Amino acid sequence: MALQVIRNDLARVATDAIVIPANPSVKIGGGTENSIYMAAGKEKLLAARQKIGELQPGEVAATETFNLQAKILIHAVSSVWTNDDTDLKILRACYEKSLKLAREKNCRSIAFPLLGTGNNRIPKEKSLLAAVATIQKFLATNDMEIILVIFGQKTFELATNFFGTVQSFIDEHSEKKILQQEYSQRITPQNFFTEYKDEKILQNVLNHWGKDFKLRINELVTASGLSNKEIYMQADVLKKVFYDAINFMKCTPTKRILLALIFSMKLSLPDAIDLLARAEYMLKSNDATDEIVVDFLRRKIYDVDEINSVLENKGLKKLGSK
Numbered sequence: 001m002a003l004q005v006i007r008n009d010l011a012r013v014a015t016d017a018i019v020i021p022a023n024p025s026v027k028i029g030g031g032t033e034n035s036i037y038m039a040a041g042k043e044k045l046l047a048a049r050q051k052i053g054e055l056q057p058g059e060v061a062a063t064e065t066f067n068l069q070a071k072i073l074i075h076a077v078s079s080v081w082t083n084d085d086t087d088l089k090i091l092r093a094c095y096e097k098s099l100k101l102a103r104e105k106n107c108r109s110i111a112f113p114l115l116g117t118g119n120n121r122i123p124k125e126k127s128l129l130a131a132v133a134t135i136q137k138f139l140a141t142n143d144m145e146i147i148l149v150i151f152g153q154k155t156f157e158l159a160t161n162f163f164g165t166v167q168s169f170i171d172e173h174s175e176k177k178i179l180q181q182e183y184s185q186r187i188t189p190q191n192f193f194t195e196y197k198d199e200k201i202l203q204n205v206l207n208h209w210g211k212d213f214k215l216r217i218n219e220l221v222t223a224s225g226l227s228n229k230e231i232y233m234q235a236d237v238l239k240k241v242f243y244d245a246i247n248f249m250k251c252t253p254t255k256r257i258l259l260a261l262i263f264s265m266k267l268s269l270p271d272a273i274d275l276l277a278r279a280e281y282m283l284k285s286n287d288a289t290d291e292i293v294v295d296f297l298r299r300k301i302y303d304v305d306e307i308n309s310v311l312e313n314k315g316l317k318k319l320g321s322k
Helices: 031-040 042-052 085-104 124-139 153-163 172-187 199-208 213-224 228-234 239-246 255-264 269-278 288-298 304-313
Strands: 003-007 017-021 060-063 072-076 109-112 145-150
Touching: 003 124, 003 153, 017 031, 017 085, 031 042, 042 060, 042 072, 060 085, 072 085, 085 109, 085 124, 124 145, 124 153, 145 153, 213 228, 213 239, 213 269, 228 239, 228 255, 239 255, 255 269, 255 288, 255 304, 269 288, 288 304
Parallel strands: 003 145, 017 072, 017 109, 109 145
Antiparallel strands: 060 072
């Protein structure tokens, strides 16, 4: 059999095996992983994942599928992108081991997303090439129906350019509807601050959630008119931590570091919300620190020492990394 590439919601694809991106530790991530958990039955699937325990990058493991049509779910752990050959080696291992596990389980069909392209930030084109190369090598000696499932519009365009044509079972309207449902399940809109209830701001958050963080933070650093040293000194953030953040090295900066940088750059509340969304964070009305952050941003008080003094007096962790 051959490789088939389609545009669809992975949770809707009917194959014997479905591969989902997984965290090394037992917790539910965002995007594709979250949508699969919701479709399968969150509590039951999480309990099954807990039985597996921690997985190292490059490892895979199978669980039941519960409410899904597939026979097995394969949890695959890629590595966080550091632009290193090791990341691609681990990624290829995820595809290869998933295929071998599906074969061992007597599966005749399997569906993959583009692994590692969500929170782990692996470039989509690199994951696509790794998937195709590994799958074609497997199909040279094995008979299995393999479906590569893509979702977002940009990925659809990338795959279309690569393969010529890609059959699509969803359109842009369906994509946004699915994203909004998945997003709302993750961050409970009733806990938004007032600004999130503005439809334009919410749509902006949806459009930018997890996307182009490095590009945006560098634009904001430039627009601030401050030197890099002035920003990280005012933010009470270590020099190395600052450069790791703006170069997006190893992993996403913590929320406390990012908030400190937001204050140092004197961002407006909408710009702060936008940047946080790109790093997959939000401001919650039921979080004591976030309430103070929003109050300071609304009043345009950008002194990190001042907000940290308020946080410390309330027994809360300070912003920054020192």
